[in-house]
Amino acid sequence: MTSPALTVRTITPDEHLALLRTQRSASFLQTPAWGQVKSEWRRESLGWFDGGRLVGAGLVLYRQLPKVKRYLAYLPEGPVIDWSSEQLGDWLTPMTAHLKRKGAFGVRIGPPVVTRRWSADAVKQGVADEGVTRLGEVPPTERSPQGARVVSQLQELGWRPQAVEGGFAAGQPQFNFQIPLRHRDGEQAGEPRTEDELLKGMNQQWRRNIKKAAKAGVEVSQGAEQDLKAFHDLYVHTAERDHFTPRPLSYFETMFRALNAEEPDRIKLFLGRHEGDLVAATILVRVGGHTWYSYGASSTEKRDVRGSNAVQWAMIQDALAAGADVYDLRGITDTLDPDDSHVGLIQFKVGTGGEAVEYAGEWDLPLRPLLYKAFSLYMARRGR
Numbered sequence: 584m585t586s587p588a589l590t591v592r593t594i595t596p597d598e599h600l601a602l603l604r605t606q607r608s609a610s611f612l613q614t615p616a617w618g619q620v621k622s623e624w625r626r627e628s629l630g631w632f633d634g635g636r637l638v639g640a641g642l643v644l645y646r647q648l649p650k651v652k653r654y655l656a657y658l659p660e661g662p663v664i665d666w667s668s669e670q671l672g673d674w675l676t677p678m679t680a681h682l683k684r685k686g687a688f689g690v691r692i693g694p695p696v697v698t699r700r701w702s703a704d705a706v707k708q709g710v711a712d713e714g715v716t717r718l719g720e721v722p723p724t725e726r727s728p729q730g731a732r733v734v735s736q737l738q739e740l741g742w743r744p745q746a747v748e749g750g751f752a753a754g755q756p757q758f759n760f761q762i763p764l765r766h767r768d769g770e771q772a773g774e775p776r777t778e779d780e781l782l783k784g785m786n787q788q789w790r791r792n793i794k795k796a797a798k799a800g801v802e803v804s805q806g807a808e809q810d811l812k813a814f815h816d817l818y819v820h821t822a823e824r825d826h827f828t829p830r831p832l833s834y835f836e837t838m839f840r841a842l843n844a845e846e847p848d849r850i851k852l853f854l855g856r857h858e859g860d861l862v863a864a865t866i867l868v869r870v871g872g873h874t875w876y877s878y879g880a881s882s883t884e885k886r887d888v889r890g891s892n893a894v895q896w897a898m899i900q901d902a903l904a905a906g907a908d909v910y911d912l913r914g915i916t917d918t919l920d921p922d923d924s925h926v927g928l929i930q931f932k933v934g935t936g937g938e939a940v941e942y943a944g945e946w947d948l949p950l951r952p953l954l955y956k957a958f959s960l961y962m963a964r965r966g967r
Contacts, residue, residue: 592641593678594630601846602630602640603663607908608661608873610695611753613642614805617659618844620838624848625654629681631664631674639664639674641874648688648958654723655958656687660755666696667729671736679948688954690746693755694737694943698730699723701939703784709919710926710933711757718758718917718939727729733943742946756914760929762937764907775906781899789892796893799857803897806852806864808843810833814852814864818880835866835878842868850877853897855890862890867898874898895935924942 596615603609611617612717618626624644631639641662643656663672675692682690701709702724706916709721721928737744745754766774782790815832822829842850848869857864862885866878881891902910912932916925929939948953 588633588789589638589673589677590632591629591681592632594637596628596629598630598637599628599640599642600635603870606663607871608695609663609870610693610873611842611868611870611875611877613640613657613661613663614842614845614870615642615848616841616849618642618644619841620834622837624657627685629662629678631662631677635718641678643682643919645685645687648954649961652687653687653954654686654688655691656682656685657691657754658693660693660695661734662692665695666733669732669736671733672740675740677732679950683950688938688949688951689923689958690948690950691754691945692742692948693945694733696730696733696943697940698734698943699726699727699941700725703786703933703936703938704931706919706929706939710921710930713920718800718919718941721919723941724938730943735941737946738835739864740948742948745945745947757771757942758915758917759942760912760915760932760935760937761940762910762912762935764899764903775903778900778903781903781936786934786936789934789936792889792892793896795887796855799888801855801857801862801888801893803855803892803893806854808836808839810854812840812862813854814880814951817861817864817882818878820882820886821880824883828848832931837947838866846870851898851901853894853901855894856892857885857888860885862886862888863894865894865898867901869902869905869907873911874902874905874907874909875911875913877913896919899935910937912937917941 599615603614603750614626621644624646627643629641629643639662641658644657646657647654653750666673679690700719700723701721705721705724709715715721764776766772766776815835819829839850853865854861864880867878868875868877899910915929915932918925920926
């Protein structure tokens with residue numbers, strides 16, 4: 584697939600979307616619609632051409648250096664190119680040349696390439712082992728040769744891995760937790776798993792909570808745009824309780840409109856109610872065969888009716904019915920230290936019976952070293 588004659592140029596959002604529709608998996612952060620969500624950044628759809636044929640695409644977000652008309656060109660969880668290539672320079676070099684002409688002083692990419700996986704059992708054993716504090720100290724269930732090749736090539740090409748603190752990179756998380764929705768091995772390889780198989784893969788607490796929610800009368804429904812206000816009220820409540828900074832309602836309204844306008848069922852809102860009270864609400868995003876649990880909220884009252892488990896199970900069922908390959912619960916840290924507050928999040932996700940997945944992380948290529956250094960210092964002072 585790789586060709587030394589690959590060229591890169593700006594493409595239209597329609598061309599960009601047409602390329603994504605040929606892909607079984609591509610991050611929602613690489614869709615043209617995501618550029619509308621990040622409206623404070625200048626955006627560009629890039630296309631890779633082999634002759635006249637479009638063979639790759641990427642969403643570039645340009646972040647300006649203060650007081651200087653130079654930009655960090657950021658392709659979150661992208662670009663969508665042939666990462667199995669033995670000659671990644673053929674893909675990346677024309678991209679960086681194009682971005683430099685556009686005023687970029689540096690480029691940041693996030694190869695959507697897995698490097699290691701750990702089964703739920705392996706993670707649980709790591710948590711139980713007092714001598715283990717990091718996921719990387721646990722032998723992985725699988726090492727990806729492709730992931731190793733990508734990391735090696737990026738290093739050879741001069742790209743720099745970005746600092747990771749506790750598993751959360753400056754941009755997107757390097758470690759995710761995912762539930763495979765298809766069999767990987769054996770005679771059923773490639774076939775979808777059944778709901779019974781997924782339930783059997785969960786731990787006893789998850790199965791009990793799903794049953795408890797149903798028995799308590801929690802009803803899960805899909806919401807429309809006008810229900811975002813109710814979601815957001817609960818989300819702000821969750822943020823106060825769990826000590827994080829919430830995004831404004833307008834962010835979710837923009838996200839809902841942009842992603843829904845791009846593709847039917849690209850984004851969905853799930854609402855879990857008990858006797859009329861909203862006890863949990865979540866947002867699902869889908870591109871091709873990949874489904875993400877993107878945002879979630881839950882009430883402090885009525886936690887015993889297990890609304891969060893009910894909406895999660897409803898989203899997993901929805902992903903399975905849509906023929907998805909994977910249900911992605913997004914980021915975790917790599918800590919397995921029982922004294923670290925983040926370990927609770929890992930234990931919640933491990934209960935689904937999925938697997939921890941390490942991606943190649945985010946990488947920078949300075950194009951104008953002095954400006955890149957100034958930007959790095961500026962971001963360090965801001966605490967990113």
